[in-house]
Amino acid sequence: MKSHESTEGEIRFGRYRFHPTQGLARGRRDLRITPKSLAVLGTLLDRSGEVVTKEELFRAVWPETAVSDAALTTCIQELRRALVDDARQPRYIETVHRRGFRFLIATSPRGDDGESLAAVARSPRTPQSIVGRETPLGLLSDALARTCKGERQVLFVSGAAGIGKTTLVNAWLETIAADREIRVMRAECTEHHGAGEALQPLLDALGRFCRQPRGQSYVAALRQCAPTWLAQLPAFQAKDEWVRLRRRTAGVTTERMLRELTDVLEQLSAREPIVLCLDDLHWSDPLTLDWIAAFGRRTAPTHVLVIGTYRPGEVVGRKSPTSLVDDLGIKGLCVEIALTPLDPQSVTDYVLARFPPAPGAGTALEELAGFVHTRTEGNPLFVVNVLSDVVARSILTERDGGWTAERLEPTALAIPADIRRAIEQQVERLDRVEQCVLEIASATLGTCSVAAIAAGGGMSEREVESICVRLARRQVFLRPRPTAEWPDGTWTATFEFLHSLYREALATRLSPGRRVDVHRAIGERLEKAWGDRASELATELSWHFEEARDFHRAVRYLQQAAETARCRSAHAVAERHYRRAIELLERLPASDERDEREVALQIGFGQVVMQTHGWGYPAVEAAYTRVRHLSEARGPGQPLLSALWHLWIYTATRGDLDGARAFADRLSAVARQLNEPESLLQAHHAQWSTLFSLGDLRGTEVHAGKGIETYDRAGGGAPSFGGHDAGICARMFRGRVLALCGHTDGAATLCDETLRLARELDQPFTMAFALMHAAGVHQTRRDARLARMHAREARDLAREHRFDLMAAWASCYLGWAMVESGDLGEGVALLDEGVAAAAATGSILFQPHMLALRATAELVSGRSSDARITIREAMAITLQTGESFHLAELHRLNAEIHLAQGRDADSTRRADEEFRTAMHVATEQGAAQLRLRAAIGLVRLRRRAGGDDAMPLLAEARRRVVEGGDLPDAREADVLLSSG
Numbered sequence: 002m003k004s005h006e007s008t009e010g011e012i013r014f015g016r017y018r019f020h021p022t023q024g025l026a027r028g029r030r031d032l033r034i035t036p037k038s039l040a041v042l043g044t045l046l047d048r049s050g051e052v053v054t055k056e057e058l059f060r061a062v063w064p065e066t067a068v069s070d071a072a073l074t075t076c077i078q079e080l081r082r083a084l085v086d087d088a089r090q091p092r093y094i095e096t097v098h099r100r101g102f103r104f105l106i107a108t109s110p111r112g113d114d115g116e117s118l119a120a121v122a123r124s125p126r127t128p129q130s131i132v133g134r135e136t137p138l139g140l141l142s143d144a145l146a147r148t149c150k151g152e153r154q155v156l157f158v159s160g161a162a163g164i165g166k167t168t169l170v171n172a173w174l175e176t177i178a179a180d181r182e183i184r185v186m187r188a189e190c191t192e193h194h195g196a197g198e199a200l201q202p203l204l205d206a207l208g209r210f211c212r213q214p215r216g217q218s219y220v221a222a223l224r225q226c227a228p229t230w231l232a233q234l235p236a237f238q239a240k241d242e243w244v245r246l247r248r249r250t251a252g253v254t255t256e257r258m259l260r261e262l263t264d265v266l267e268q269l270s271a272r273e274p275i276v277l278c279l280d281d282l283h284w285s286d287p288l289t290l291d292w293i294a295a296f297g298r299r300t301a302p303t304h305v306l307v308i309g310t311y312r313p314g315e316v317v318g319r320k321s322p323t324s325l326v327d328d329l330g331i332k333g334l335c336v337e338i339a340l341t342p343l344d345p346q347s348v349t350d351y352v353l354a355r356f357p358p359a360p361g362a363g364t365a366l367e368e369l370a371g372f373v374h375t376r377t378e379g380n381p382l383f384v385v386n387v388l389s390d391v392v393a394r395s396i397l398t399e400r401d402g403g404w405t406a407e408r409l410e411p412t413a414l415a416i417p418a419d420i421r422r423a424i425e426q427q428v429e430r431l432d433r434v435e436q437c438v439l440e441i442a443s444a445t446l447g448t449c450s451v452a453a454i455a456a457g458g459g460m461s462e463r464e465v466e467s468i469c470v471r472l473a474r475r476q477v478f479l480r481p482r483p484t485a486e487w488p489d490g491t492w493t494a495t496f497e498f499l500h501s502l503y504r505e506a507l508a509t510r511l512s513p514g515r516r517v518d519v520h521r522a523i524g525e526r527l528e529k530a531w532g533d534r535a536s537e538l539a540t541e542l543s544w545h546f547e548e549a550r551d552f553h554r555a556v557r558y559l560q561q562a563a564e565t566a567r568c569r570s571a572h573a574v575a576e577r578h579y580r581r582a583i584e585l586l587e588r589l590p591a592s593d594e595r596d597e598r599e600v601a602l603q604i605g606f607g608q609v610v611m612q613t614h615g616w617g618y619p620a621v622e623a624a625y626t627r628v629r630h631l632s633e634a635r636g637p638g639q640p641l642l643s644a645l646w647h648l649w650i651y652t653a654t655r656g657d658l659d660g661a662r663a664f665a666d667r668l669s670a671v672a673r674q675l676n677e678p679e680s681l682l683q684a685h686h687a688q689w690s691t692l693f694s695l696g697d698l699r700g701t702e703v704h705a706g707k708g709i710e711t712y713d714r715a716g717g718g719a720p721s722f723g724g725h726d727a728g729i730c731a732r733m734f735r736g737r738v739l740a741l742c743g744h745t746d747g748a749a750t751l752c753d754e755t756l757r758l759a760r761e762l763d764q765p766f767t768m769a770f771a772l773m774h775a776a777g778v779h780q781t782r783r784d785a786r787l788a789r790m791h792a793r794e795a796r797d798l799a800r801e802h803r804f805d806l807m808a809a810w811a812s813c814y815l816g817w818a819m820v821e822s823g824d825l826g827e828g829v830a831l832l833d834e835g836v837a838a839a840a841a842t843g844s845i846l847f848q849p850h851m852l853a854l855r856a857t858a859e860l861v862s863g864r865s866s867d868a869r870i871t872i873r874e875a876m877a878i879t880l881q882t883g884e885s886f887h888l889a890e891l892h893r894l895n896a897e898i899h900l901a902q903g904r905d906a907d908s909t910r911r912a913d914e915e916f917r918t919a920m921h922v923a924t925e926q927g928a929a930q931l932r933l934r935a936a937i938g939l940v941r942l943r944r945r946a947g948g949d950d951a952m953p954l955l956a957e958a959r960r961r962v963v964e965g966g967d968l969p970d971a972r973e974a975d976v977l978l979s980s981g
Contacts (some may be wrong), residue, residue, distance in 0.1 A: 132354070141338075164342065186277045189205075232250045286574060344374075344379060352369065352370040444516065520546070524546045524551070555585055649661050686730065688704040709728065729767050736748045808838065815835075937973050
């Protein structure tokens with residue numbers, strides 16, 4: 002852009018008109034500005050895009066007069082009020098720390114809007130500078146009107162590259178910018194090479210929002226409604242508070258994070274409507290798309306409008322905006338504005354507006370516009386590039402205060418076959434230094450900082466800034482962005498490409514060797530500037546160093562990026578980072594350091610794979626077998642412990658309890674060598690879980706008791722193993738043992754205490770786990786009311802957070818409780834659903850137990866044949882896996898099935914054998930409650946045959962159950978004993 006003398010003509014920017022003598026106006030409204038402030042504005046406008054120092058402003062506005070900084074500050078404040086500008090997030094006047102001020106927006110003289118139709122896509126403008134988009138602008142305004150009435154709105158603007166999506170949205174946003182009753186949140190999705198930062202666009206939007214006026218109130222809302230998001234924004238809290246918050250929110254689920262963001266936006270929008278704009282969703286991470294979907298599906302009223310732009314057909318990972326729009330659109334939950342190319346009249350209107358015709362030249366310009374439309378098919382970005390070309394070739398020239406065009410044949414227009422070739426021609430018209438700066442800028446992500454470009458090209462920052470300002474003022478490829486401050490104190494001007502296609506085209510001009518050098522230099526400059534905060538740029542740095550062939554540092558930053566994704570519960574993103582890091586690690590020479598790095602990567606990879614694919618996924622075994630192999634030679638340590646722990650989980654989940662017992666024993670041996678509370682707790686954890694499944698109730702009680710002691714000595718807060726709190730797990734398994742052993746009152750008391758502790762922890766998985774096991778305890782006690790209450794809460798919580806296996810088990814307990822209460826139809830349906838859902842997860846843990854519950858319901862429903870098939874299936878799994886804490890019940894139920902299917906001698910004999918086998922198994926295990934239940938069945942069977950010889954067995958079994966006299970088993974036993 003050329004500068005303009007402040008004594009001549011009118012200068013326009015956005016909705017404003019500036020005249021050095023007539024003053025400042027917004028639209029048709031004149032704004033009252035003092036002469037000195039007007040002079041300051043004129044000086045900034047004359048050097049738009051450049052930093053104007055305070056000394057230069059003093060010389061221009063107060064020549065030969067000594068004034069204080071306060072005079073200039075007062076003028077800047079007056080201008081910002083008039084322009085409705087924000088010093089923290091400026092659109093017009095930017096404060097450049099310790100240097101001066103800069104006017105950010107390109108200006109234009111009256112009669113020439115100076116802005117290309119699509120090339121200055123994100124610069125504020127009015128709809129009047131856009132042609133052919135009246136209907137889409139109206140749809141945007143209609144959506145906002147509905148939002149202000151409390152109607153939830155999700156709107157997508159789609160179209161091919163260069164069609165003007167961002168231009169449209171920014172033009173519309175400019176029309177509402179002066180409305181102080183509407184808050185705008187904005188972020189761009191950046192193209193990444195590999196997995197990007199999970200939820201980064203939304204975090205960027207929140208960060209900018211919190212820097213606006215009243216930002217502290219927004220931070221307070223995050224602290225109250227969305228702590229998991231505030232934990233990702235360390236800049237808005239003291240370090241100690243941030244560390245505590247990170248610890249408190251560790252391990253939260255994706256669903257909770259997505260729900261929290263919607264909650265906080267809905268709370269904030271109660272004060273004033275919020276418009277959230279997310280640009281270039283085709284480059285978005287999957288979780289950002291998940292949030293939009295979750296927001297759109299909510300039905301509650303809200304004053305939030307979400308707008309997203311995207312290119313159809315471009316997919317990142319396994320999700321795409323197109324499928325999101327289809328999904329929401331089918332349900333009527335979103336509106337899509339599909340932009341089409343400009344029609345001939347719109348192109349003509351644009352040409353005549355941008356190049357007002359000289360006298361008698363109107364026809365020639367209209368003819369040129371027709372040729373341009375024909376050759377460009379109305380793509381706005383292509384239109385802009387072709388017009389720039391005809392100006393450069395002097396086909397379109399200025400004369401007599403206007404523009405004229407040579408008469409020519411359409412074929413004379415040198416229009417390449419595609420936009421990228423047009424961009425290449427535009428690049429070739431620049432001088433070599435300008436080309437070099439732009440090529441290096443294309444090797445950055447997001448905004449292009451002068452400091453990074455200078456490092457990449459071995460140039461001075463002043464030289465690079467001068468070139469970038471010159472290009473931005475001419476509206477060639479770049480536009481200015483607010484100055485950035487880096488942690489090392491660097492203040493650097495920043496710019497961004499007018500369109501992503503420019504970056505893509507320029508990036509192809511870097512030769513392989515030069516690309517390596519540029520990325521290395523930029524990566525090292527950023528690494529040095531960010532120091533111990535470099536992990537905040539982990540994804541960007543990993544890309545730079547991978548391009549630089551510095552695989553050592555690339556792997557390190559990929560690992561950090563994966564860990565950040567895990568903190569955000571973005572397990573799929575973390576998985577891709579880990580996979581890429583492990584692949585790059587193979588390119589490094591063998592060494593102890595390399596092995597140590599691989600151990601950490603494989604551990605992290607295995608953990609996220611368990612989250613994304615399940616505990617029994619084969620990649621889990623491969624990862625931790627590799628860790629075990631690398632760690633065995635080094636002797637006992639946390640890596641070996643981690644490998645053994647996860648291999649134990651893998652084998653137990655797949656039903657190999659003998660293998661699980663072997664891993665648990667090895668884990669215990671290593672933990673004893675380390676003799677650390679955390680390691681010992683982990684080993685006890687593996688033991689009590691395995692021994693319980695094997696039916697070793699005494700061993701379970703021992704290890705659960707030691708686990709509780711170890712946990713309590715550490716003051717709680719021990720790390721989670723397997724995704725849930727170890728102290729809660731130990732108490733719940735101890736409660737299950739107490740219930741099975743006949744201490745039913747103690748089991749109920751322990752359950753209540755444990756649920757209270759679990760609620761204090763506020764960890765969804767731990768809470769669902771505790772509720773599910775509490776339902777299991779009360780199922781053993783045959784307390785249908787409490788089992789039903791806990792199972793329902795466990796199921797609802799597990800479904801909300803997509804804990805599929807936990808939800809399946811809870812459904813089974815809920816179904817049993819409903820059958821026990823007389824609601825057969827729904828109870829049986831829930832049991833069928835729960836058993837099928839558990840099997841669908843691939844886990845066979847507790848499957849025989851759940852099948853036993855279904856068989857119970859089938860017997861009560863009179864479906865003894867179905868019950869027999871179910872018990873046979875349960876017995877087969879028990880034989881295969883060795884899981885036997887439920888074995889006594891399987892034999893008892895088999896006896897009941899024999900009785901239900903026949904009263905002949907053979908059926909009676911078989912039933913008698915099964916009851917006695919159930920009592921024997923229960924006695925061996927110490928499961929007094931199950932022994933009593935089997936003894937009741939045996940007494941009833943023999944009484945039916947005319948004998949009471951089983952009464953002593955029942956009496957002995959009843960003496961073993963010392964609690965729960967008001968529970969069904971004890972009451973039934975007492976009735977039988979009193980009648981004998």
